[in-house]
Every structure is written in structure tokens, then in C-alpha cells.
Amino acid sequence: MLKASTLAFLKLIAKNNNREWFNANKALYEAAKLDIYSFIETLLPIFSGIDPHLSSEASPKKILMRIYRDVRFSKNKDPYKLNYGLAFDVRNYGPRTPSYYIHIAPGNCFMGIGFWQPEAEVLKQVREEIDYNADKFLSIINAPEFKQFFSLSQEDKLKTAPKGYEKDHSLIEYLRLKSFIAIMPIAETEFLNEAIVEKLKTAFQNIQPFVLFLRDATQIDQ
Numbered sequence: 001m002l003k004a005s006t007l008a009f010l011k012l013i014a015k016n017n018n019r020e021w022f023n024a025n026k027a028l029y030e031a032a033k034l035d036i037y038s039f040i041e042t043l044l045p046i047f048s049g050i051d052p053h054l055s056s057e058a059s060p061k062k063i064l065m066r067i068y069r070d071v072r073f074s075k076n077k078d079p080y081k082l083n084y085g086l087a088f089d090v091r092n093y094g095p096r097t098p099s100y101y102i103h104i105a106p107g108n109c110f111m112g113i114g115f116w117q118p119e120a121e122v123l124k125q126v127r128e129e130i131d132y133n134a135d136k137f138l139s140i141i142n143a144p145e146f147k148q149f150f151s152l153s154q155e156d157k158l159k160t161a162p163k164g165y166e167k168d169h170s171l172i173e174y175l176r177l178k179s180f181i182a183i184m185p186i187a188e189t190e191f192l193n194e195a196i197v198e199k200l201k202t203a204f205q206n207i208q209p210f211v212l213f214l215r216d217a218t219q220i221d222q
Contacts, residue, residue: 017078058089114181129217145206150182
């Protein structure tokens with residue numbers, strides 16, 4: 001679980017997104033960061049015990065993403081992010097490996113698992129796996145264990161059928177996807193309760209068939 005002050009810091013930075021305020025209050029961020037590190041250290045042995053592709057020895061410093069925004073190509077020049085992003089280290093991590101991510105932001109907390117805007121070859125392989133093994137795919141995303149926590153994100157998709165597939169394909173709603181991510185919304189207040197650890201553990205266990213399906217599609221060793 002997290003301290004209330006850790007979440008409160010995000011609300012403060014939203015109101016004071018400038019370097020002067022941040023530097024004057026950096027002690028608040030450092031305290032929040034240590035709290036996040038402690039949370040990660042609680043989750044790591046649990047997650048890695050379920051998925052051996054995760055390293056139990058990964059450094060929390062590498063899992064917690066930087067709060068500093070890259071503003072070089074953005075019209076928004078605010079220097080700091082308004083969330084904590086936890087990207088868990090996966091063995092053979094790269095564009096061909098589904099990933100685990102926890103997003104913590106006021107009013108927008110979630111766990112996301114899978115491929116976000118993968119390269120063209122990976123996208124092609126996942127679509128082919130869905131086409132070839134439709135029954136298996138549907139059984140995974142329609143399983144009560146999956147639906148208890150997750151839904152497949154529909155935000156990033158083509159307006160029409162991808163090349164090589166008919167518009168009336170029985171799984172066209174999935175084949176049109178450009179990202180394959182299972183999303184579990186989490187209430188902000190849940191992170192303040194010890195029960196969040198058990199919830200994340202159960203969700204992590206339940207998502208493994210989906211992760212394995214994506215790994216099979218992209219030919220990642222199990």
C-alpha cells in the first residue's frame with residue numbers, strides 16, 4: 001500500500017508544475033519516491049513468483065519511470081508528469097515482449113498488460129495468432145478469471161479491416177486493434193489499503209493466459 005502523502009504529491013505538482021516549486025519541495029518528491037520503491041519491493045517477489053520472465057532482483061529505481069517529461073517535441077512544456085509509472089522488467093525485454101505496467105494518477109489508476117503500439121511485425125504475428133487460434137483467444141478474454149479484472153482496450157484501432165482480412169471476419173473487432181492491452185481500472189483509494197497487494201496478485205495470476213498467448217504469437221520462449 002501507499003501513503004496518502006504519496007498520492008497527494010501528484011495533486012500538488014498538478015497545481016505547481018514548474019521547476020521553482022519542484023526544487024523548493026523536492027523533499028516531498030523524494031519521500032514519495034521511497035514509498036513507491038517500498039511498494040515495488042513488496043510486489044516484485046509476488047509477481048516474479050508467478051511469471052519467471054520477471055526478475056525478482058530488478059531495481060525499483062529502474063521500474064519507477066522518471067517524473068521528468070521530455071518536452072522537446074511537445075507543445076505542452078510542463079516539466080513534470082502527473083503520474084507514477086511502474087514498468088516491470090521482463091527478461092528479453094524489447095518490442096517483441098508483452099509488458100506489465102501500473103499507472104498511478106489521481107482519478108486515473110490502472111494496470112495495463114500486453115503490447116502498446118507494437119512494431120508492424122509483432123502486430124502482424126498477434127493478428128495471425130488470433131486468426132489461427134480464435135477459439136483459444138476467445139476462451140482467454142471471455143474467461144470469468146479475465147473478465148473479473150480486465151477488459152481489452154479498444155482505444156487504439158484501425159477504422160477498417162487490416163490488410164489480408166475481410167471486413168466481415170468474425171473477429172474483426174479484435175483484428176482492427178493496433179495495441180493489445182488488457183486494462184484493469186483501479187480506484188485511487190485502493191492504493192491506500194493493504195488489500196491492494198492481494199488484488200494485484202490475483203489479477204497478475206489471472207492475466208497469465210493472455211500473456212502466454214501473446215508470447216506464443218511472437219515466438220518468445222516460455
